[in-house]
Every structure is written in C-alpha cells, then in structure tokens.
Amino acid sequence: MVGFDLEAGKIEHLLGHDNFTLHRKSIDEAVADGSMQEAVAWADVVVNLAAICNPYEYAIRPSAVIKSSLFDALPIVDLCCELNTWLIQFSTCEVYGRTVSSYVPEEGYSDPDLYVQSESRTPLVMGPVSKQRWCYASAKQTLERYVYALGFERQMPFTIIRPYNFFGPRMDFIPGRDGTGIPRVLACFITALLDDEPLLLVDGGTARRTITSIHDAIDAMMAMFDRPHAATGQIFNIGADGNELTISELAHRMREIYADVSCDPRKRNLPILNVTGEEFYGKGGYEDCDRRVIDSTNATSLLGWSAKIGIDEILRETISYYYEIYADKTAVATR
Numbered sequence: 001m002v003g004f005d006l007e008a009g010k011i012e013h014l015l016g017h018d019n020f021t022l023h024r025k026s027i028d029e030a031v032a033d034g035s036m037q038e039a040v041a042w043a044d045v046v047v048n049l050a051a052i053c054n055p056y057e058y059a060i061r062p063s064a065v066i067k068s069s070l071f072d073a074l075p076i077v078d079l080c081c082e083l084n085t086w087l088i089q090f091s092t093c094e095v096y097g098r099t100v101s102s103y104v105p106e107e108g109y110s111d112p113d114l115y116v117q118s119e120s121r122t123p124l125v126m127g128p129v130s131k132q133r134w135c136y137a138s139a140k141q142t143l144e145r146y147v148y149a150l151g152f153e154r155q156m157p158f159t160i161i162r163p164y165n166f167f168g169p170r171m172d173f174i175p176g177r178d179g180t181g182i183p184r185v186l187a188c189f190i191t192a193l194l195d196d197e198p199l200l201l202v203d204g205g206t207a208r209r210t211i212t213s214i215h216d217a218i219d220a221m222m223a224m225f226d227r228p229h230a231a232t233g234q235i236f237n238i239g240a241d242g243n244e245l246t247i248s249e250l251a252h253r254m255r256e257i258y259a260d261v262s263c264d265p266r267k268r269n270l271p272i273l274n275v276t277g278e279e280f281y282g283k284g285g286y287e288d289c290d291r292r293v294i295d296s297t298n299a300t301s302l303l304g305w306s307a308k309i310g311i312d313e314i315l316r317e318t319i320s321y322y323y324e325i326y327a328d329k330t331a332v333a334t335r
C-alpha cells in the first residue's frame with residue numbers, strides 16, 4: 001500500500017509496516033515529481049480521502065476548503081480515468097445540505113420522503129453563496145459530479161462514498177494539545193470534559209446527526225474491496241441507521257459516559273450552555289445542516305453491509321481513548 005500525506009501523526013504505528021510506504025508530500029508535489037503517476041499506475045484501487053473537513057475552516061478559509069476538496073483532487077481523478085484505475089472517492093453526507101423538510105411547515109418534519117437521504121432520489125439543497133458553510137458541500141458535490149461524468153463518458157471505474165459522522169479513536173485534534181482552532185463537535189465536547197469547561201450547544205443543539213463507528217465504516221470499505229463489481233459505478237451512503245440524535249442529546253450522553261469512564265462524578269455537573277452560530281464560528285456565514293437521516297439500502301443490497309455498533313458503544317470507546325491519552329489522571333486520584 002502506498003500513501004500520500006503531509007503529516008503522519010495519526011498513523012505513526014503503521015509506518016514500519018512492510019507493506020506500507022508513505023510519501024510525505026502534497027498531491028501537487030507528488031504529481032510534479034511523478035510519484036503519484038507511478039502509484040496510480042501500480043494500484044488496483046485509489047482511495048481519495050483528502051479534504052479540509054471542519055465547519056470552522058469553512059468559515060475562516062473557505063477558498064482553501066474549496067481548493068483542497070475539489071481542485072487538488074482533480075489530478076488524481078484524471079489519472080485514474082487515464083489509467084483506468086478504480087477510484088474510491090470519499091465525499092460527504094454534507095452534499096445533501098439542508099433537508100427539504102426544513103423548508104416546509106412543521107408537519108413536513110414527520111414526512112420521511114422530505115428528510116431521509118437516498119443517493120438516487122434526494123435533491124442536494126445548498127444555502128446561499130454568502131453563507132460560507134456551503135463551500136465544502138458545494139466543492140464535494142462538484143467533484144462527485146465530475147467523477148460521475150467521467151464514469152458516464154469514459155467508463156472510468158469509480159465508487160463514491162458519503163460518510164455519516166464517523167466517530168472513533170484518533171479522530172480530529174484536541175486544541176492546545178495536538179492542534180489549534182475549533183475541531184468538530186466530538187473533539188469540542190471531549191476538550192470541554194477534559195478541561196472542566198462548559199459544553200457549548202450551537203443554536204441550541206437542535207441539529208441532528210447520525211453517528212457511525214469508524215469500525216463499521218472500515219467494514220464497509222472491506223466489503224467494497226471484496227465486491228469490486230458490485231461497488232463500481234455506485235454512490236453509497238455509509239452510516240448507521242438508527243444512530244440519530246440531536247447535538248444536545250450528544251452533549252448529555254457524552255457528559256454521562258465521560259463521568260463513568262473517568263470515575264469522576266463531578267463531570268456530570270459541567271454546564272451545557274447555548275451559543276449562537278456567529279458567536280461560535282465567527283462572522284464567516286454559518287448555517288447548519290439540520291438533519292442527516294440515512295437510507296442505506298444501496299450498501300445493504302449491493303455490498304451485504306450494514307452498520308452494527310450503537311451510539312453508546314461508539315461514545316464509550318472513543319471517550320475512553322481520549323481519556324487515556326489526554327486526561328490528567330493525577331487530579332482525580334488526588335481528589
């Protein structure tokens with residue numbers, strides 16, 4: 001296996017493996033020195049995971065988000081097309097944008113046709129250009145359309161994956177410990193729990209997400225590798241049916257599980273406070289995806305895959321990982 005990345009912090013434990021070579025360079029550099037062409041020509045499959053995937057970054061540097069999620073990927077897509085190499089393109093469930101039900105009167109919320117997200121039927125609903133939030137979704141959507149077009153015009157073998165909030169150990173960064181800025185919600189809440197700070201709910205925490213274990217996500221990838229004919233030419237939602245909850249519920253559950261894992265009942269009393277999107281993300285034009293409910297029929301019928309791991313198990317594993325790595329355990333022992 002050959003990888004390309006500028007950083008290796010999350011995969012240091014894999015670097016010594018006989019079957020893995022990491023090139024520490026950007027896609028531009030790898031294309032310029034020919035190592036990307038060599039790797040794509042040699043590979044049975046190319047998996048493109050590169051992107052800047054973080055709502056805070058959408059607000060503060062949207063042009064970099066668009067570049068990394070769309071333009072930087074184009075040489076890889078073109079190479080796969082030229083060399084007829086199977087491309088697995090990691091997209092995002094964010095391409096669905098807001099649900100249609102969020103634009104209709106209250107009763108629309110009970111009509112699954114208006115909010116359940118199906119790869120072949122659901123429209124992709126982006127907000128206005130002045131709301132930078134949509135820079136990532138629009139870039140990813142355009143890349144999907146480009147990949148799909150090359151599949152259609154030039155029979156390029158491809159698979160597009162739309163992940164639903166994958167959670168697990170090593171996800172994201174913890175500000176002040178291994179990164180700076182504002183991470184995704186999981187890491188924001190973990191940081192608050194580690195540091196005895198309030199957990200902040202953006203716009204009341206009413207947005208809903210479907211949480212998926214990284215282990216189920218990896219199983220889905222393996223199912224694709226096992227069934228390349230079933231997987232090619234397809235778009236797959238990959239997520240855990242039934243693991244839907246509001247961000248407010250997520251905060252309450254994480255606080256409870258963290259208190260258990262750390263054997264520190266005081267954590268149950270940490271405040272959970274409301275902030276506006278503008279207070280949290282700045283003036284860069286924040287809007288939110290209201291809801292992400294997955295229709296995973298495609299993955300089940302073509303790949304024989306469905307997610308198995310429930311929310312509490314996902315949160316317990318992930319919180320335990322962060323607690324082990326970052327918590328100041330002497331503080332609890334002293335108390």
Ligand code: UDP
Nearest residue numbers: 055183184185186188200201202207247288
């Ligand atoms: N969010 C929150 N508090 C935080 C961080 C995020 O309430 O400390 C909200 C955010 O506004 C969104 C949801 O949590 O509604 C998920 O945010 P995430 O950063 O994971 O990205 P997304 O799922 O929107 O791509």
